[in-house]
Amino acid sequence: MINPKIPDGPLDKKWEWYIAKARLINPANRRKYKAIVVGTGLAGSAISASLAELGFQCEVFTYHESPRRAHSVAAQGGINAAKGYKNDGDSVWRMFYDTLKGGDFRSREANVFRMAECSMALIDQAVAQGVPFAREYGGYLSNRSFGGVQVSRTFYARGQTGQQLLQGAYQALMRQVALKQVQLNTSHEMMDLILENGKAKGIIARNLETGELSIHHADTVILATGGYGKIYYLSTLAMNCNGSAIWRAHRKGAYFAAPSWTQFHPTSLPQLGNHQSKLTLMSESLRNDGRIWVPQKAHDTRAPHEIPEDERDYYLERKYPSYGNLAPRDISSRAAKEQIDAGKGVGPMKNAVYLDFQTSIQRDGKETIQKRYGNLFDMYEKITGVNAYTSPMLISPSAHFSMGGLWVDYELQSSIPGLFVLGEANFADHGANRLGANSLLQACVDGYFIAPHTIMNYLAGEQPKQQVPNDFGQEELKLTEERIGRLMKIQGNKTAEQFHRELGGILTNKCGLAREKSVMKEGLQAIKDLQQEFYKYLKIPGSTKQLNMELEKAARVEDYLELAQLIFHDALQREESCGAHFRVEHQTPGGEAKRDDLNFQFVSAWEYAEGNFKLHKEDLHFEFIQPQERTYA
Amino acid sequence: MKLTLKIWRQASKTAKGSFETYQLNDLHPEMSVPEMLDVLNEQLILSDKEPVAFDSDCREGICGQCGFVINGDVHSPEKGVTTCQTHLRSFKDGDTLVIEPFRAKAFPIKKDLCIDRRAFDRIIMAGGYISVNTGQAPEANSTRISHELAEEAFDSASCIGCGACVATCKNASAALFTGAKISHLAMLPQGSIEAGKRVKSMVAQMDKEGFGSCTMTKACEAVCPQGISVANIVRMNKEYWKA
Ligand SMILES: Cc1cc2nc3c(=O)[nH]c(=O)nc-3n(C[C@H](O)[C@H](O)[C@H](O)COP(=O)(O)OP(=O)(O)OC[C@H]3O[C@@H](n4cnc5c(N)ncnc54)[C@H](O)[C@@H]3O)c2cc1C
Numbered sequence: 001m002i003n004p005k006i007p008d009g010p011l012d013k014k015w016e017w018y019i020a021k022a023r024l025i026n027p028a029n030r031r032k033y034k035a036i037v038v039g040t041g042l043a044g045s046a047i048s049a050s051l052a053e054l055g056f057q058c059e060v061f062t063y064h065e066s067p068r069r070a071h072s073v074a075a076q077g078g079i080n081a082a083k084g085y086k087n088d089g090d091s092v093w094r095m096f097y098d099t100l101k102g103g104d105f106r107s108r109e110a111n112v113f114r115m116a117e118c119s120m121a122l123i124d125q126a127v128a129q130g131v132p133f134a135r136e137y138g139g140y141l142s143n144r145s146f147g148g149v150q151v152s153r154t155f156y157a158r159g160q161t162g163q164q165l166l167q168g169a170y171q172a173l174m175r176q177v178a179l180k181q182v183q184l185n186t187s188h189e190m191m192d193l194i195l196e197n198g199k200a201k202g203i204i205a206r207n208l209e210t211g212e213l214s215i216h217h218a219d220t221v222i223l224a225t226g227g228y229g230k231i232y233y234l235s236t237l238a239m240n241c242n243g244s245a246i247w248r249a250h251r252k253g254a255y256f257a258a259p260s261w262t263q264f265h266p267t268s269l270p271q272l273g274n275h276q277s278k279l280t281l282m283s284e285s286l287r288n289d290g291r292i293w294v295p296q297k298a299h300d301t302r303a304p305h306e307i308p309e310d311e312r313d314y315y316l317e318r319k320y321p322s323y324g325n326l327a328p329r330d331i332s333s334r335a336a337k338e339q340i341d342a343g344k345g346v347g348p349m350k351n352a353v354y355l356d357f358q359t360s361i362q363r364d365g366k367e368t369i370q371k372r373y374g375n376l377f378d379m380y381e382k383i384t385g386v387n388a389y390t391s392p393m394l395i396s397p398s399a400h401f402s403m404g405g406l407w408v409d410y411e412l413q414s415s416i417p418g419l420f421v422l423g424e425a426n427f428a429d430h431g432a433n434r435l436g437a438n439s440l441l442q443a444c445v446d447g448y449f450i451a452p453h454t455i456m457n458y459l460a461g462e463q464p465k466q467q468v469p470n471d472f473g474q475e476e477l478k479l480t481e482e483r484i485g486r487l488m489k490i491q492g493n494k495t496a497e498q499f500h501r502e503l504g505g506i507l508t509n510k511c512g513l514a515r516e517k518s519v520m521k522e523g524l525q526a527i528k529d530l531q532q533e534f535y536k537y538l539k540i541p542g543s544t545k546q547l548n549m550e551l552e553k554a555a556r557v558e559d560y561l562e563l564a565q566l567i568f569h570d571a572l573q574r575e576e577s578c579g580a581h582f583r584v585e586h587q588t589p590g591g592e593a594k595r596d597d598l599n600f601q602f603v604s605a606w607e608y609a610e611g612n613f614k615l616h617k618e619d620l621h622f623e624f625i626q627p628q629e630r631t632y633a
Numbered sequence: 634m635k636l637t638l639k640i641w642r643q644a645s646k647t648a649k650g651s652f653e654t655y656q657l658n659d660l661h662p663e664m665s666v667p668e669m670l671d672v673l674n675e676q677l678i679l680s681d682k683e684p685v686a687f688d689s690d691c692r693e694g695i696c697g698q699c700g701f702v703i704n705g706d707v708h709s710p711e712k713g714v715t716t717c718q719t720h721l722r723s724f725k726d727g728d729t730l731v732i733e734p735f736r737a738k739a740f741p742i743k744k745d746l747c748i749d750r751r752a753f754d755r756i757i758m759a760g761g762y763i764s765v766n767t768g769q770a771p772e773a774n775s776t777r778i779s780h781e782l783a784e785e786a787f788d789s790a791s792c793i794g795c796g797a798c799v800a801t802c803k804n805a806s807a808a809l810f811t812g813a814k815i816s817h818l819a820m821l822p823q824g825s826i827e828a829g830k831r832v833k834s835m836v837a838q839m840d841k842e843g844f845g846s847c848t849m850t851k852a853c854e855a856v857c858p859q860g861i862s863v864a865n866i867v868r869m870n871k872e873y874w875k876a
Pocket residue numbers: 038039040041042043044061062063064067069070071072073074075076077078079080161162188189190191224225226227236237238242244245281400401422423424425436437438439440441443
């Protein structure tokens with residue numbers, strides 16, 4: 001049994017009391033300590049800037065050319081905060097409840113409460129940085145609704161909320177770079193974690209432009225490396241998103257929690273061809289005004305406008321009348337899959353459902369809809385060539401967000417002392433299903449408000465090391481060199497991209513929206529076979545001492561092939577359905593996820609052991625809210 | 634569909650580059666330009682040749698990582714679109730596409746189509762921020778900002794830092810990029826206090842990086858994927874003289 005170190009006290013006092021009791025380091029001594037931060041998304045930029053402002057030295061790494069390109073930039077819809085500006089009954093408690101329920105009671109109460117509690121200050125911080133959130137005519141901040149809630153608590157900056165928040169964090173980071181508090185290494189990829197006496201003390205990085213490997217030492221290492229949903233190949237993530245940093249840490253002893261819990265976003269664009277490299281997301285906010293439907297008749301070939309109202313099935317409104325088109329993501333995605341599997345899919349590949357704005361255009365006028373979603377409609381037209389003001393959008397579920405990640409305790413510390421994990425890279429607040437607009441928030445509060453306190457508390461117990469031993473990291477450096485050499489030497493006849501595509505296909509079909517034991521067993525075997533093929537037939541062109549994107553990809557796919565196996569183990573082991581994890585064997589008569597609280601009210605945290613993962617359990621205790629059946633009907 | 638590609642190949646920053654010609658036969662109109670290069674690269678790798686190094690990440694027009702010049706058009710023949718959002722339906726079957734990197738003294742070529750745009754980061758470092766530490770912020774609604782002003786600030790803040798404005802400018806000026814950040818921060822009450830210091834230092838950095846001067850041809854506005862207006866440059870100049 002593992003201990004998440006949740007502080008004592010009433011739920012709404014835990015964090016306050018933690019801060020009150022946390023150890024501090026006096027300002028003059030802080031500069032003696034150094035933190036390595038990997039990642040410059042919201043979580044990474046926020047923690048780097050915040051630690052630097054406190055006076056700690058930071059060395060920051062990103063494989064991107066510039067910190068501003070981290071994938072946080074792509075978030076469209078918005079960020080939640082329990083400001084309660086709408087007088088609609090919102091509060092920290094309600095946000096806590098919505099998030100816990102949204103996650104199907106598979107997250108930790110104390111963490112979730114803290115995220116809701118810190119949400120208000122985050123909006124203040126972002127506004128102070130110059131984030132131009134949408135405003136009402138009176139000059140006050142505007143809100144909208146996201147899936148899985150009945151209040152309006154989502155703040156947004158048109159359809160580019162992530163970009164605007166990241167600009168704020170990136171600018172705060174660059175300010176500290178200018179002040180020389182932060183040393184920034186762009187185009188550098190972390191290849192391995194270095195431990196000293198069991199504690200995280202450094203990393204091996206590869207300069208992607210020169211191929212040079214280097215050793216970096218610090219008093220603590222922070223991973224804020226984002227999600228690994230790209231393992232499914234077709235996903236809403238950027239091409240370079242990967243799981244390697246956390247996988248390398250996992251191999252060094254960090255537990256990996258709930259690896260199979262991946263959210264499929266219900267409103268992404270469907271796959272249109274075989275060469276497609278990614279699926280573009282259309283913001284969930286569209287579901288505020290768009291209505292989702294399919295033809296009632298299977299294999300209906302009529303164009304959408306030829307199908308009369310009474311021959312359409314607005315299945316979300318029908319099945320979940322109180323939430324309708326705003327039913328949570330896991331439920332909406334699964335419902336779409338159900339329709340598509342029943343032969344009611346639409347579009348050229350029959351793999352989509354309609355998202356239709358006719359009703360709201362008739363009600364509110366085209367101009368209003370244009371104001372709300374203009375850039376999303378433009379984007380849709382750019383990609384598909386279709387004008388969504390006149391014909392409905394085609395949407396389809398797509399791999400999107402990793403609820404799973406490295407296991408962390410209340411302090412966001414992994415099972416390796418001194419290794420902190422922030423943002424989408426950790427498993428903490430979202431349980432088995434993340435609510436829309438909660439993950440920008442989580443990445444931000446982890447970085448700005450939580451980790452600065454918990455990291456200082458950790459460092460206060462460490463002696464800052466001034467003298468780094470000569471052999472520090474040499475072993476890891478050698479192993480990394482050998483690993484790269486091994487990959488380069490294979491010289492087969494298949495590219496890393498081809499392997500990735502196949503891997504993604506297997507995962508999507510065998511461990512995607514619906515999961516079944518026998519199918520997963522086939523999937524696991526298929527991955528093992530693919531892995532063997534990888535070591536026989538991989539082909540990487542060029543050399544190691546130059547910009548070599550194929551080598552970068554190959555190393556990431558190598559890690560993915562191992563992670564995929566853990567994903568299958570995790571999904572097989574959990575004989576219940578919860579949130580995004582839908583086991584076909586465990587469903588209610590109405591086809592909804594059926595949890596088994598008696599046997600599975602725990603977080604699965606896996607320990608790496610070559611080819612044989614070991615399960616540790618963190619029991620979940622619900623003191624304040626008793627898990628209930630999660631209905632949205 | 635079939636396309637002939639003439640692509641700029643350059644082994645490293647210091648190597649001499651030249652165009653190489655490739656023929657692709659099995660393309661589809663719904664593919665994006667990077668997806669077309671994925672196909673080319675797969676063929677090159679499997680026939681023991683070096684793939685074309687090119688940058689792209691989000692492939693949805695928001696990260697600013699992609700960007701080439703195609704037949705003389707910066708990013709795309711379509712208006713207001715990044716390279717990654719350009720689909721082959723924008724070209725005709727049998728067309729020849731000449732593809733080369735964004736060119737500017739301040740953006741050295743790293744390899745083939747990859748360029749180094751870190752000069753932009755250094756401009757931001759010079760003052761493209763509001764000096765607020767974590768924890769200092771007042772309640773967000775305590776300062777009201779009109780709807781119109783918030784929208785205008787957003788327009789300036791929506792820059793993705795791709796460098797198209799520099800690539801298209803005959804002087805390789807970064808005035809639109811710098812002007813957009815200066816305007817975004819200067820127009821908001823939170824950012825106006827530092828406006829004078831900010832503009833001086835950012836403009837100085839822009840010059841130091843080797844970007845040229847702006848002669849208001851408005852070519853930048855025409856290619857900007859976010860449609861950022863040259864009014865931002867006018868505002869930067871105004872702020873500069875004020876300071
Ligand atoms: C299309 C899309 C839309 C979304 N919309 C919303 C939304 O509307 N609301 C919401 O709340 N959430 C949304 N999300 C989710 C949210 O954007 C992410 O969960 C969040 O931004 C993650 O932030 P992060 O800081 O953890 O990681 P990221 O922003 O992904 O940053 C990861 C960083 O780590 C670096 N990195 C990774 N590995 C290495 C390595 N080995 N070495 C060096 N550097 C490395 C990368 O370079 C990058 O800088 C969306 C996600 C997607 C994909």
